[in-house]
Amino acid sequence: DAGVTQTPRHEVAEKGQTIILKCEPVSGHNDLFWYRQTKIQGLELLSYFRSKSLMEDGGAFKDRFKAEMLNSSFSTLKIQPTEPKDSAVYLCASRLGGSSYEQYFGPGTRLTVL
Amino acid sequence: GEKVEQHESTLSVREGDSAVINCTYTDTASSYFPWYKQEAGKSLHFVIDIRSNVDRKQSQRLIVLLDKKAKRFSLHITATQPEDSAIYFCAASMDTGYQNFYFGKGTSLTVIP
Numbered sequence: 001d002a003g004v005t006q007t008p009r010h011e012v013a014e015k016g017q018t019i020i021l022k023c024e025p026v027s028g029h030n031d032l033f034w035y036r037q038t039k040i041q042g043l044e045l046l047s048y049f050r051s052k053s054l055m056e057d058g059g060a061f062k063d064r065f066k067a068e069m070l071n072s073s074f075s076t077l078k079i080q081p082t083e084p085k086d087s088a089v090y091l092c093a094s095r096l097g098g099s100s101y102e103q104y105f106g107p108g109t110r111l112t113v114l
Numbered sequence: 115g116e117k118v119e120q121h122e123s124t125l126s127v128r129e130g131d132s133a134v135i136n137c138t139y140t141d142t143a144s145s146y147f148p149w150y151k152q153e154a155g156k157s158l159h160f161v162i163d164i165r166s167n168v169d170r171k172q173s174q175r176l177i178v179l180l181d182k183k184a185k186r187f188s189l190h191i192t193a194t195q196p197e198d199s200a201i202y203f204c205a206a207s208m209d210t211g212y213q214n215f216y217f218g219k220g221t222s223l224t225v226i227p
Contacts, residue, residue, distance in 0.1 A: 031213075042219035043203065056214055091157060101146055101213060105157040 002027070004106035006092050012112045018080040021109045024073055025094030033093040033103065034058075034067050034077050043091070046077065050097065082113045116141040118206050120218030128226050133191040135221045137204035140185065144206040147180060147187045148215070152201040161202075162189070194225045 005024045013019045025032050034046040047067035048056035058065065064083075069075045079086055089110050093103040121136045139147075148163035164171045164178040164187065171178045177190040191198055201222050205215040 033215075043217040045214060048214050093158075101148065101163070101207060102160045103148075103150075103158075103215065105150075105159065107157050 004092055004094050004104050006090075006106040006109050008109060009107065010110050010112075012114065013082045014114055015084060016081045017113075018078065019082055019111065021077040021079075021090050021092075021111075023075045023077070023092030023106060025075070025092070026096075026104050027073065028096065029094035029104070030072075030097035031095040031103075032069060032075050033095070034075070035091040035093065037089045037091055037108070046090075049075065079111075082111075084113045087111055087113050116144055116206055116208070116216040118204060118216045118218045120204055120221055122221045123219070124222045124224070126224045126226060127194050129194055129196060131194055133194050133198070133223055133225070135189045135191075135202055135204070135223070136186065137188065137206075137218050138184075138186045139206040139216070141206070141208065142182075142185065143208045144216075145209045146207040146213075147178070148205050148207070149176075149178065149189050150203045150205065150217075152203065152220070154200070158203065191223075196225050196227050199223055199225045 007022045032049045036044045046058040049069045052069045066078045089108045091108045092106040095103045117140045119138050127133045145166040149161050150158040151161045152158045162173050162176045169180050175192045180187045201220045203220045204218045207215050
């Protein structure tokens with residue numbers, strides 16, 4: 001079985017640009033998470049979907065971050081406009097759901113905003 | 115909301131010794147506590163978990179202890195090996211149908227050969 005895939009693996013953007021990160025969850029998984037990982041803040045939840053419905057939108061990240069799940073096998077995270085402080089690794093994770101809690105993480109996208 | 119604190123940001127042990135990583139949480143409703151490992155340059159993967167209906171769980175060299183009264187849980191790695199070197203994250207989750215994870219900030223474990 002394929003794990004969680006994320007593209008691109010690396011992204012460099014100029015301040016003010018719009019970037020879109022992509023994620024394909026494990027086939028059959030119902031829950032999907034987007035996280036931002038930095039050394040200082042650790043893992044911060046950006047969005048959480050259950051069966052394509054948005055359950056959590058990450059509070060402080062609402063204004064410039066928008067995650068969507070157009071179908072059960074594909075999700076995007078749009079950052080608009082990007083700022084240098086957005087430089088981080090963005091992780092996507094999926095989970096079967098129900099009584100199965102284990103999250104499977106993708107390899108991440110390393111974003112650098114100049 | 116829930117807040118998970120991971121007490122050791124770094125930890126060094128000699129190969130063969132035990133390593134202990136401690137976490138505390140704030141919400142008494144939390145009932146599921148997983149641990150994830152992140153090796154250098156890689157993403158996170160699950161290593162072990164514990165649910166609130168037990169206070170101890172072991173999987174090979176990994177032991178998780180849960181003290182619900184103190185709202186504390188810990189990961190014990192026995193007979194450490196160099197390949198145990200990684201960042202370990204603890205997390206807490208509720209089981210109320212809204213099962214988001216709240217992660218600690220991670221503990222960087224170095225096993226010295």
